[in-house]
Amino acid sequence: MDFLMKTKARYRHGGTPEFDLRRLNLPDKRVLDFSVNINPLGLPMIVREKWPEFFLAIKNYPSIHGDGVARYYEGKFGIPSRNFLAGNGSTEMIYLVPRVFRFGHVLIVTPSYHDYERASLLSGTRVERYPLSPEEKFSSPGLDRLVQALKNVDAMWMGRPNNPTGMLVPKELVLELAGMFPQKWFIIDEAFIQFVDRWEEQSLLLEDPRPNILIIHSLTKFYALAGLRLGGVAGSVGAISRLRQAKEPWTVNGVAEKIAPLLLACAGYEQEARSLVAKEYKKIFQKLELMDGITPFPSTANFLLCQWYKTKDLDDLMRHLLSRGVYIRDCQNFPGLEEGFFRVGFRAPRENDLLLSLLSSI
Template structure:
């Protein structure tokens, strides 16, 4: 039986272990929109609860049409799933690469999914001393996996250098580009370059920006999607997830308010981090910060002190590629000002 990886977003388990209401836990370990779900999505869900007694469509055609209009991509190039993680496993299980290059640090499920698919994994590390610049990929692998913005570092590669990098990779190599946090950057998706790079697959999540992790909804875009659909299991997206997804995509005022809040707090938090004695923050384009304590002991004490106050951060020491100069690192989400100030008060005490 596969072991359970230590992910962030453990507010429910933390609350249960301590006999707390989960709403009393301040969870900086999960990188979720600080505004919560879209009001339009909440209203749509409340009006549609009776659909739990009805089978969903085998494929969520209404949601796919909305995504097609939103992305400017053909509907048959879009594959939806029960969250981005489910799609990672499905894509690798279906394509079955013999070799893979994983650019780390990265989401911890990638290595497990690759190994489950039987791929020999080579890791290439992004280093803070190199400003997390993209590496040259050699030798050629069947698959290359890159996250942009990176999780957990928040480092972002703009379109121009990313296009140059994509152009250096062999056309026989499939490239999985994880854009789970791209909306928080305010920059466009690389989906628009799918036609230029037939070997490019773009993975997107509705979880983070639209704050619906409990519903599990994600999608994959690529010219090769039609070849995958015949192997796809039905009913991967439930009725409520589809309804929330459609309503969220339509809520423009919510999207604008989210970008404004995250950008404002990101700038403010970055300035505050510069004044800390024993914590160094790294620049970010996402809705979270990657930071390093001077010592492992300091990080241990910080995590323990925060837990006593029912505050969670993400200990990154178990993430592949987080070592050396990033050894005692952690990640925390950007939230509203009052919540950010609570966390900063503890960071200042180190």
């Protein structure tokens, strides 16, 4: 708990421009927020068109277990309801899993989403970090190194793609590790997997369930529904049954439950989003590579991790951008990213061009 109190003061999620405006003594203003990683297309059209109908869902109780969300996962990934548990976004599942399974010692590939560590610590679990290296461009660790790291732990957390690095550990590597260590748990977060080119070939959601793999997933990032909070966890029948027995009822609201099945009709939107992200990634990465004082790192997702070294203080860049109405994610509170690291989530092309122009002008 002492560790949690210490990290609470220094860790913040993205999407908080007002905090940095106050911290840097800048006046409040509306900003273009590049600190969040949601689909640059915005809401799918079907959600916009049917929004008035969703008011009817407010009056009545939703299903206890979020059946509408489960229907999406069965239709999209072929996951039967007995192998899936819906929740109030993927973060609810991140906290539920260690609370139920009570791991003694977990390994976390870092830098990564802070709540893997926080959820583990809150459940009384000892945490060990496996740090990725900027010198190796935060690339995927090899099999031999992970085998050594796994020997003395009960479980491993891993983002695929990882946030904030955008690194994607190959699916085959995860499956091989799970087969080598059948008594250990592998908790894989695929919140950003649908942004990946040819994602069907890489997602564990489309694999037959393994007894020791849990796949956490979110609908809020890819469909730009962050305010609704919907997602879930997939796994073996036994594992999902344990989680279902411990989970609180009615955590999926009625509006989210009505919207989720409609997303099955968004194939055109999905392909347009992946094409846009691929195009913008290529443009942004290439231009950042040519800029003095900034190093971008390869990514498979809809965001880029970068390092600022033009001055010794990232606040110089933060102040320059915020004073001109643009906000990026300060990543210096991620373990291993203390030296000038920041992240940008892709937005519409013109907005991305504005960011690039401001980055080149400092």
